[in-house]
Amino acid sequence: MAWLEYLLPLIFLFPLAAMGGIVVALRNLHDARVHSPFDAQPLREPGQQLRDRLDDAFAGLYLSGALGPIITLAPLVYGMGRMLLATEQIWVEWAFYGALSTLLVLTFSFRLMRDFQRIRRLKLGLACELAVGQELERLVRPEAHPFYVFHDVPAADTRIDHVVVTPCGVFVVETRARSRPFTPSGEEQYRLVVEPSRLRFPGWSERTPLSRTRELARWMAEWLSSRTGRRVPVMGVLTLPGWQVDASQGPDDLLVVSGDQLASRLAELCPGDFDAATHDAVIATLLEHAGASQAPGE
Numbered sequence: 658m659a660w661l662e663y664l665l666p667l668i669f670l671f672p673l674a675a676m677g678g679i680v681v682a683l684r685n686l687h688d689a690r691v692h693s694p695f696d697a698q699p700l701r702e703p704g705q706q707l708r709d710r711l712d713d714a715f716a717g718l719y720l721s722g723a724l725g726p727i728i729t730l731a732p733l734v735y736g737m738g739r740m741l742l743a744t745e746q747i748w749v750e751w752a753f754y755g756a757l758s759t760l761l762v763l764t765f766s767f768r769l770m771r772d773f774q775r776i777r778r779l780k781l782g783l784a785c786e787l788a789v790g791q792e793l794e795r796l797v798r799p800e801a802h803p804f805y806v807f808h809d810v811p812a813a814d815t816r817i818d819h820v821v822v823t824p825c826g827v828f829v830v831e832t833r834a835r836s837r838p839f840t841p842s843g844e845e846q847y848r849l850v851v852e853p854s855r856l857r858f859p860g861w862s863e864r865t866p867l868s869r870t871r872e873l874a875r876w877m878a879e880w881l882s883s884r885t886g887r888r889v890p891v892m893g894v895l896t897l898p899g900w901q902v903d904a905s906q907g908p909d910d911l912l913v914v915s916g917d918q919l920a921s922r923l924a925e926l927c928p929g930d931f932d933a934a935t936h937d938a939v940i941a942t943l944l945e946h947a948g949a950s951q952a953p954g955e
Contacts, residue, residue: 666738673727673734680723684716703790705809706816707783714779718772725765732757782834785898786818789832789916793819793923804924805940807947812880817873820947822940825927826890827881829874832916833866833897849900851907856897870895870911884946885938890929894919 702708736754740746793806805822819830837847838859846859855864874893881889896916904913914922 662739662743665742666735669734669738670731673731677724677727680720680727684720703808703819704783704786707779707786711776711779711783714772714776718769718776721765721768721772725761725769729758729761729765732761778834781836782832785834785896785916786832788898789830789896789919790819792916792919793821793830794920803936803940805943807943810943810947812873812876815873817877820877820943821894821923822936822943823923823926824931824936826892826929826931827877827939828892828894828912828923828926828928829870829877830894830896830919831866831870831873833895835897835900837899847899847901849897849902851902851904851913853906853908856913866895867908867911867913874911881939881942884942885935887935887938888929889935889939890927890931892926892928894923 732754736751739750739754790806790808803822803824807820807822808818810817810820817829818832821828821830835858837845839845848859850857854867855862856866870893874891878889878891881891892912893910894912894914896914896919898916900915902913902915907913912922912926
């Protein structure tokens with residue numbers, strides 16, 4: 658029966674399938690996410706969303722690197738089985754197996770390059786968020802100086818990098834990581850010009866970071882007001898670590914900085930009237946909402 662010549666070579670694929678099953682089963686062997694022993698809720702640190710995405714990216718890299726060779730060898734192994742069992746050698750068929758293996762090699766090579774570039778971007782973003790979070794920790798003071806810093810705060814369908822509560826108001830702090838370009842002579846360019854509705858980098862411009870920070874600040878103001886029943890002054894802050902920020906022409910409703918000396922800048926800013934009762938109500942609301950994200954200063 659001719660169909661047996663195509664069915665029996667599948668036996669040679671069983672070892673590869675077993676190896677593939679082991680690889681998939683071990684996919685989540687490395688997972689840095691931990692949960693609180695008190696309430697089983699995920700423990701969140703500065704940049705937790707990027708940490709989770711980085712874990713997923715490493716899992717994808719692991720699968721591409723481990724499953725790639727197995728899947729790439731499958732057509733060749735099947736083809737060798739066909740050669741052993743076939744009564745007639747069809748060279749077009751063998752060429753097809755070789756072309757299929759080549760196509761799979763190219764596919765997984767592109768996947769590996771994509772995962773590598775993604776991990777690089779996520780690592781840069783995480784480094785920037787950690788740097789800003791470390792700077793914000795300087796706001797934490799004894800009980801007489803009530804500053805609170807919350808990290809990775811849930812907000813609608815996303816998360817806010819940091820929320821800072823000072824005696825003068827609430828600040829929504831977003832961090833953006835951008836690589837600095839080089840001139841043809843090899844000199845690094847690090848000057849960023851802020852305009853009312855866009856960021857002008859050397860060679861390109863972006864509008865999304867400003868609009869996104871505005872949206873999050875507006876959402877936080879409305880959400881806190883609805884939860885506390887009070888008007889809460891909220892200001893958006895966009896940080897771009899590693900850049901020299903020229904915000905002389907920037908918007909009035911946002912603070913755009915590199916992140917250096919951010920703690921002292923926020924301690925001096927007053928986005929609006931913020932009495933002690935509203936201050937305490939906001940902190941209580943955020944403590945309940947953010948759970949383990951808080952870094953209290955009182």
